[in-house]
Amino acid sequence: xxxxxxxxxxxxxxxxxxxxxxxxxxxxxxxxxxxxxxxxxxxxxxxxxxxxxxxxxxxxxxxxxxxxxxxxxxxxxxxxxxxxxxxxxxxxxxxxxxxxxxxxxxxxxxxxxxxxxxxxxxxxxxxxxxxxxxxxxxxxxxxxxxxxxxxxxxxxxxxxxxxxxxxxxxxxxxxxxxxxxxxxxxxxxxxxxxxxxxxxxxxxxxxxxxxxxxxxxxxxxxxxxxxxxxxxxxxxxxxxxxxxxxxxxxxxxxxxxxxxxxxxxxxxxxxxxxxxxxxxxxxxxxxxxxxxxxxxxxxxxxxxxxxxxxxxxxxxxxxxxxxxxxxxxxxxxxxxxxxxxxxxxxxxxxxxxxxxxxxxxxxxxxxxxxxxxxxxxxxxxxxxxxxxxxxxxxxxxxxxxxxxxxxxxxxxxxxxxxxxxxxxxxxxxxxxxxxxxxxxxxxxxxxxxxxxxxxxxxxxxxxxxx
Numbered sequence: 193x194x195x196x197x198x199x200x201x202x203x204x205x206x207x208x209x210x211x212x213x214x215x216x217x218x219x220x221x222x223x224x225x226x227x228x229x230x231x232x233x234x235x236x237x238x239x240x241x242x243x244x245x246x247x248x249x250x251x252x253x254x255x256x257x258x259x260x261x262x263x264x265x266x267x268x269x270x271x272x273x274x275x276x277x278x279x280x281x282x283x284x285x286x287x288x289x290x291x292x293x294x295x296x297x298x299x300x301x302x303x304x305x306x307x308x309x310x311x312x313x314x315x316x317x318x319x320x321x322x323x324x325x326x327x328x329x330x331x332x333x334x335x336x337x338x339x340x341x342x343x344x345x346x347x348x349x350x351x352x353x354x355x356x357x358x359x360x361x362x363x364x365x366x367x368x369x370x371x372x373x374x375x376x377x378x379x380x381x382x383x384x385x386x387x388x389x390x391x392x393x394x395x396x397x398x399x400x401x402x403x404x405x406x407x408x409x410x411x412x413x414x415x416x417x418x419x420x421x422x423x424x425x426x427x428x429x430x431x432x433x434x435x436x437x438x439x440x441x442x443x444x445x446x447x448x449x450x451x452x453x454x455x456x457x458x459x460x461x462x463x464x465x466x467x468x469x470x471x472x473x474x475x476x477x478x479x480x481x482x483x484x485x486x487x488x489x490x491x492x493x494x495x496x497x498x499x500x501x502x503x504x505x506x507x508x509x510x511x512x513x514x515x516x517x518x519x520x521x522x523x524x525x526x527x528x529x530x531x532x533x534x535x536x537x538x539x540x541x542x543x544x545x546x547x548x549x550x551x552x553x554x555x556x557x558x559x560x561x562x563x564x565x566x567x568x569x570x571x572x573x574x575x576x577x578x579x580x581x582x583x584x585x586x587x588x589x590x591x592x593x594x595x596x597x598x599x600x601x602x603x604x605x606x607x608x609x610x611x612x613x614x615x616x617x618x619x620x621x622x623x624x625x626x627x628x629x630x631x632x633x634x635x636x637x638x639x640x641x642x643x644x645x646x647x648x649x650x651x652x653x654x655x656x657x658x
Contacts, residue, residue, distance in 0.1 A: 274481065
């Protein structure tokens with residue numbers, strides 16, 4: 193009788209153990225269910241019509257098309273700046289980038305402003321999610337918010353960083369345009385062989401796989417280099433290390449976008465395979481419009497990267513959260529990259545510091561309840577140019593209409609900004625018909641708003657070192 197009793201006792205112990213493990217597993221699932229995970233994916237210089245789900249007929253982007261089919265596609269979404277560094281500063285802080293003193297490109301050249309950057313004192317979303325929400329935070333890819341160690345992503349709330357800090361690197365050798373090696377592991381240079389797009393995806397996947405079994409929510413920022421120059425497909429040789437140039441831009445550009453698309457597909461597949469997809473919000477968008485010197489597409493928009501026409505800052509954006517965000521929906525709400533930070537904080541239940549004003553608004557009501565923004569006003573500024581949206585109305589202004597900036601702009605054709613021009617984008621998305629004279633009162637009111645905004649973002653702005 194002793195042996196059956198021992199077996200029975202062992203069975204009871206095993207059942208109790210299984211019960212404990214089941215409860216622990218349920219607790220872990222509930223803990224992760226309370227706070228959603230986040231994956232924020234940013235393309236670099238991707239034009240509004242560069243994805244096939246946004247009208248590209250030259251080549252396909254099947255994974256991003258599938259993401260749009262399973263999620264929400266935004267058609268009036270904008271970067272907060274028309275070039276790289278400003279938009280990234282706005283994304284990190286949820287505030288107009290002028291407040292952080294990053295209103296232009298941070299260049300690699302020491303003769304320009306290589307010593308500028310996003311100061312650690314700025315409040316960023318990875319910092320708040322890590323400290324206020326218990327999130328594991330990671331970044332892979334392009335930073336472009338400061339070259340000095342004090343500006344490194346690990347000093348802005350990211351616990352893990354693999355990528356580069358400049359505006360672009362050779363996709364194969366990882367040298368920046370000054371010939372300086374720029375591939376990091378945390379705050380240390382740590383080069384590794386591989387095509388940058390592949391490495392950015394690889395490290396993102398490694399981070400995601402490491403989250404399996406963790407009871408901590410996570411926030412992963414994937415900042416792709418593609419399709420920014422230099423024009424290199426995955427089989428093209430190193431350029432800066434060997435002094436070679438690529439003449440087949442069209443072919444390389446197509447491969448650059450499609451390799452990024454494959455990487456997005458791998459990230460979504462990993463989330464599905466690990467069962468994290470139902471509690472992970474994924475955003476995909478570009479940092480600005482496409483450039484005028486390559487084979488990408490902004491049509492039907494006017495202008496390119498660097499301009500304040502729609503082609504400079506209206507970008508593709510897709511939001512994906514299976515079971516929460518309705519599938520196959522187009523959203524026409526006026527929105528901007530500044531909205532990403534307040535959205536993440538809102539969904540995570542994390543508060544910004546008391547008295548700290550965010551310029552963006554949470555997209556959660558749009559994503560989950562089908563609501564829209566009412567009577568929204570947005571602003572853009574770059575150099576002496578500025579723009580404002582109020583509903584369908586857009587005003588563009590040049591505060592240096594007779595100076596050197598305007599003379600230089602004349603060489604760029606459609607990028608030329610008049611002293612003041614008003615457009616109704618509902619009827620004139622390509623910004624071809626100036627209505628400023630016809631709607632003088634509206635023009636005057638919006639001009640006053642732009643002037644007031646320019647003064648507001650300068651007040652208390654972070655000063656960059658001379």
